[in-house]
Amino acid sequence: MVVGASFKAGMMSSDEVLKAVFPLLDVKDLARCMEVCKQWRDIAKDDYFWKCLCARRWPSICKRPNPTLTYYKLYQTFYKRQKRRKLLPPRLSFDDLEFFIDIWTDDRLIFSEVVPGPALLTGIKAPPPGICYMLRSHLEGPLYRMTLPIQPRFTIPFAQSASVSVLARRKDSNRVACVMNKPPFDYVDRSSCRALAFDYLDFSPLYPFISDTRAWVSLFFLDDGSEGVMDVFGIELDFCDAANSKEEVLWLLDMLDWK
Secondary structure (H helix, E strand, O other): OHHHHHHHOOOHHHHHHHHHHHHHOOOHHHHHHHHHHHHHHHHHHHHHHHHHHHHOHHHHHHHHHOOOOHHHHHHHHHHOOOOOOOOOOOOOHHHHHHEEEEEOOOEEEEEEEEEHHHHHHHHHOOOOOOOOHHHHHHHHOOOOOEEEEEEEEEEOHHHHHHHEEEEEEEEEOOOOEEEEEEEOOEEEEEOOOOEEEEOOOEOOOOOOOOOOOEEEEEEEEEEOOOOOOEEEEEEEEEOOOOOOOOOHHHHHHEEEEEO
């Protein structure tokens, strides 16, 4: 039988052999065959083979005649999640933005600044001496940061509650959006010397399916463990749930409900 099969295979052309074998392959092996040479690629792109694969994965779709896409394109499109597409250049820049940041302890205003957008990109170049290792690692890490040094520094007793408000203004249209509406700094991590507050962003009605995206503000402080106060020297604004690059942040801000 083996000799007969070999003899019979020898009487077949190479194209016929490939057409007999390709329907037996799984998608990974068939895709690898397409990389061997032009002849193999041209044969492997035959829609019959890909219809066989589609029939294994989505049997019902093969019951409809004449799909809009070829079965090859259909399988290529839906078999696995597509790679994340590169963002187009944002329509907004940090030069077009300024941020209004206000911080209270109880009802007393302790910090109030209008911060130009580019100032958040400059970062904290010279952290004060004595900051903890975890905070130094955070500031020196490779992740995208929007940070601002506080000058002069202020203190907040650990026993007092604090809250923050952040508005943003677009210079190109003079419209304003709310980023944070006085959420409290509910979480104080003394091991990393950070106090954190978050609020959910309000998006334009043009984007009805975007929700539950948070903005975070962190206060960086020194803690000598004796005075019971946070000696605040920096602020960080981030959208780590959804945006981790300058371009992503600008696209996110562009989608806010600007008034």
